[in-house]
Each structure stands twice: as structure tokens, then as C-alpha cells.
Amino acid sequence: GQPLDIQYQADFCNAPEKSIFPNSSVAQIEEEHQHSGSCSQHNAANENIVRTSSYTPWTHKRQCLEDEENYQEYCIYTNANFANGRGISLFTSREIAKRVELLPAFLQQGIHDNANQFDEPPWEIRRVPGRGNGLFATRTLYRGDEIIVATPVGVYHSEVFSADRLTGYQFLRKTFEQMPNATREVILRTATNKPGDPIMERINTNAFLGDFEGAPHFLLYPETALMNHDCRPNTMTYHDSSSLIHATYASRTILPGEEITTTYINVLQTYEERQTHLRAAWGFSCTCALCSSNIGEISTSDSRTREILEMQTYLSDWSAGSLATPKMARQLLALYEAEEIHAAIGKGHVLAALAHNAVGDTFRAKKHARLAIEAELVNSGGEKDEDVKDMLMLKENPEAHRSYMARIPKS
Ligand SMILES: C[S@@+](CC[C@H](N)C(=O)[O-])C[C@H]1O[C@@H](n2cnc3c(N)ncnc32)[C@H](O)[C@@H]1O
Numbered sequence: 245g246q247p248l249d250i251q252y253q254a255d256f257c258n259a260p261e262k263s264i265f266p267n268s269s270v271a272q273i274e275e276e277h278q279h280s281g282s283c284s285q286h287n288a289a290n291e292n293i294v295r296t297s298s299y300t301p302w303t304h305k306r307q308c309l310e311d312e313e314n315y316q317e318y319c320i321y322t323n324a325n326f327a328n329g330r331g332i333s334l335f336t337s338r339e340i341a342k343r344v345e346l347l348p349a350f351l352q353q354g355i356h357d358n359a360n361q362f363d364e365p366p367w368e369i370r371r372v373p374g375r376g377n378g379l380f381a382t383r384t385l386y387r388g389d390e391i392i393v394a395t396p397v398g399v400y401h402s403e404v405f406s407a408d409r410l411t412g413y414q415f416l417r418k419t420f421e422q423m424p425n426a427t428r429e430v431i432l433r434t435a436t437n438k439p440g441d442p443i444m445e446r447i448n449t450n451a452f453l454g455d456f457e458g459a460p461h462f463l464l465y466p467e468t469a470l471m472n473h474d475c476r477p478n479t480m481t482y483h484d485s486s487s488l489i490h491a492t493y494a495s496r497t498i499l500p501g502e503e504i505t506t507t508y509i510n511v512l513q514t515y516e517e518r519q520t521h522l523r524a525a526w527g528f529s530c531t532c533a534l535c536s537s538n539i540g541e542i543s544t545s546d547s548r549t550r551e552i553l554e555m556q557t558y559l560s561d562w563s564a565g566s567l568a569t570p571k572m573a574r575q576l577l578a579l580y581e582a583e584e585i586h587a588a589i590g591k592g593h594v595l596a597a598l599a600h601n602a603v604g605d606t607f608r609a610k611k612h613a614r615l616a617i618e619a620e621l622v623n624s625g626g627e628k629d630e631d632v633k634d635m636l637m638l639k640e641n642p643e644a645h646r647s648y649m650a651r652i653p654k655s
Pocket residue numbers: 374375376377378433434435437449450469470471472473474526527528529530531532
């Protein structure tokens with residue numbers, strides 16, 4: 245059908261409360277609270293939503309859908325004041341919402357004070373032929389420099405999309421309508437690849453699928469979504485599950501005028517695997533520099549990628565017959581460099597630290613542990629990351645670490 249043209253003030257209030265689709269498998273559930281606030285009141289108040297509501301920490305009445313096939317219920321939860329007035333809408337199960345309410349993201353004052361600062365970003369938006377818009381550096385950025393630090397504006401349980409489509413779209417629209425105007429504008433600036441439901445398509449084109457409180461959810465970070473995908477990106481990312489902050493940092497020097505890119509997939513895949521994956525999950529064929537290079541370059545890169553994966557398998561082998569050596573770990577790091585995989589290099593340093601410690605070279609083991617921590621702290625789960633915890637232990641006391649002398653044959 246025709247794409248719906250979303251207006252900022254689209255009047256969702258006229259939408260019927262009950263499903264208008266008689267054959268719908270989804271029934272809208274009446275809430276225990278009778279919502280007295282009318283829509284006109286809601287729209288007028290939209291800009292300064294500080295209502296202390298009876299739905300705390302939410303600013304709007306919860307609205308739920310029941311998926312009659314699996315008896316699962318999903319509700320919309322909006323806090324329009326979240327992150328200093330940016331707002332957030334979730335469309336998820338009640339159990340997950342209950343856990344979310346207890347996160348520091350909702351309880352800790354000031355936790356988002358350094359997030360969503362887009363007044364003087366080190367980038368600007370420019371058109372990229374064949375790829376819509378993209379982000380371009382406006383000054384030199386060095387490894388570790390902050391590029392985007394943002395909170396999500398939408399969090400959607402992956403199963404909400406399997407419910408009755410049209411009713412589902414109405415609910416998606418509510419997650420949008422309940423947000424402050426400025427945030428709605430930012431959401432509407434994001435790209436869509438296909439005509440169709442405007443919110444659904446924005447989620448399809450821009451949201452990242454990830455684990456959220458133990459279940460797969462789509463997370464929408466509208467500024468982060470301005471970055472195009474590159475199979476050899478120049479950024480690394482960090483997601484903090486307690487504040488919900490997603491941060492993007494430079495993973496190497498980026499010169500003014502250079503496009504700032506991220507990866508949407510695991511980069512340790514061959515050309516064919518990456519293309520298949522991007523087409524299936526994201527609906528586009530990758531035209532990044534590596535994917536557009538000649539057959540010779542692509543095949544060199546593919547063989548290095550296979551070699552990296554093979555070496556990682558050898559270096560993770562702790563059996564008596566393991567072929568892993570410190571030399572192999574150094575070769576692995578050289579391959580990461582040659583392939584320009586700067587963000588994920590922490591993994592290489594973890595394996596190098598372990599390989600050196602395994603033959604009793606504690607000096608080099610500590611050096612690689614330090615480099616691993618530096619890289620992994622920003623490119624993964626931070627201090628809670630298992631690799632980081634392990635490397636901190638190794639750096640502190642290599643002789644007490646389980647890897648110490650583990651690859652010296654005992655006679
Ligand atoms: C999250 S958006 C990125 C920003 C988008 N270009 C815009 O104009 O806002 C994802 C979409 O950008 C385009 N895109 C991103 N990276 C690409 C790449 N490496 N090759 C081709 N298209 C790409 C695709 O259309 C993709 O669906």
C-alpha cells in the first residue's frame with residue numbers, strides 16, 4: 245500500500261481503543277487505571293512532560309496487547325522525561341518492564357548527564373552516493389575519542405513484530421507519539437529503505453537487534469543509526485546495560501572529511517558471508533571500500549580472515565596437544581593490523597597475553613593484558629566483560645593465573 249506520511253502531530257487520539265480488526269489475534273487489554281488525561285491535554289503538555297504520574301516511572305498509561313497464540317502480553321511503557329527530557333518508549337513484556345524499572349538508568353540521578361550532547365559534535369551529516377546520508381568527521385579524531393554517546397529512544401521486544409500486523413503498527417505508532425517533539429523529529433530524520441509503515445520501516449532500517457534483559461530486542465539509537473556500515477569500520481562501540489548508554493569511539497585516527505563508519509555485523513566473516521548476512525538481516529548489499537574492491541583484494545582479505553579464525557581456534561586450545569605458541573599470537577595480531585580490524589583487536593591481545601603466560605613469559609603477558617583491557621573496555625561490555633575481568637587478574641598476578649606455564653610440558 246501507500247506509505248503513510250507521518251506528521252509530528254499525527255492525531256493518534258482518534259485511533260479506536262479497541263482493535264478495529266475483527267479477525268485480529270491480538271486483543272487490547274483495558275488497564276486497571278482509567279486514563280482521564282485526554283489526547284489534547286497530552287499534546288499540549290508534550291513539551292514539558294514532568295507529570296508525576298501514578299504509573300511511575302512511566303509518564304503515560306501502560307497499554308497492552310495480548311498475543312492470543314502464545315498468551316504472551318506486550319505493553320508500551322513510555323517515560324517522556326527519560327535522559328533529561330529525551331524520552332524513551334519500550335514495547336516489551338511486563339516482566340522485563342518490571343526489571344527495567346529497577347535499572348540505574350531509571351533510578352540514578354544524573355546518570356545521563358553526559359549523554360545525548362549533540363550541540364557541537366565532531367561530525368556532520370552528508371550525502372553518500374548510493375547510501376543515503378552518512379556521518380563525516382569535521383576534525384581529526386584519535387583512537388578512543390568520543391563520537392556519539394546516546395540513550396535509546398525505542399526498545400522493542402523482537403516478538404512484538406509477529407503479532408497482528410496492523411494492530412502492532414498502531415502500537416508502534418503510540419511508542420512514537422508519546423515522545424517529546426524534538427525526539428520525534430530526530431526519529432523521523434532516520435532513513436527508511438522501503439515504503440510501508442513509517443515507524444516499522446525506521447526500526448527495520450535503523451535499529452540494532454541485541455540482548456536486552458535476557459531477551460532479543462530491537463534498540464533504536466537515532467544518531468548512532470546515521471553511521472553507515474563498513475566491513476573495516478573506524479569506530480568501536482560500547483553498550484552499558486545498566487544506563488542503556490551506547491557509545492561510539494574512534495578505533496583509529498580519522499581525518500577531517502573522512503566518513504565515520506561502524507559495523508552492523510561480525511566483521512570476521514568472508515565477503516560472501518558478510519554480503520549474505522547484511523542482505524538477510526539489514527536488506528542491503530554492502531558497497532563499503534572492501535566489498536567494492538577487486539577480486540584479488542577480496543580474496544586476499546578472505547584468506548587472512550580465515551587465517552585469523554583458524555589461529556584463534558588454535559590459540560584457544562588448552563589441551564595437552566595444543567599447537568598454540570606466542571609466535572602464533574604475534575602473527576594473529578599482525579593479521580588483525582593487516583586487515584585493519586582495529587576495534588576487535590582486544591581479542592587478539594587476550595589470546596597473546598594467555599599464550600605468553602602459558603610459557604612463563606609474564607612480562608609480555610602483562611603487556612598484552614594491558615592492551616587487551618584498553619581495547620576491550622571500550623569495545624565490549626566494560627568492566628563486567630569476562631575477558632576484561634580475566635585480563636585484570638592476569639595483569640595483577642600472572643603467576644597465580646590459570647594460564648601460567650599451562651603449555652610447558654610437565655616432565
Ligand atoms: C542505519 S542506516 C545508515 C544511515 C543511512 N545511510 C541514512 O541515510 O540515514 C542503514 C542504511 O544505510 C544504507 N547503508 C549503510 N551502510 C551501507 C553500505 N556499507 N553499503 C550500502 N548501503 C549502506 C543502507 O540502505 C542501510 O539500510
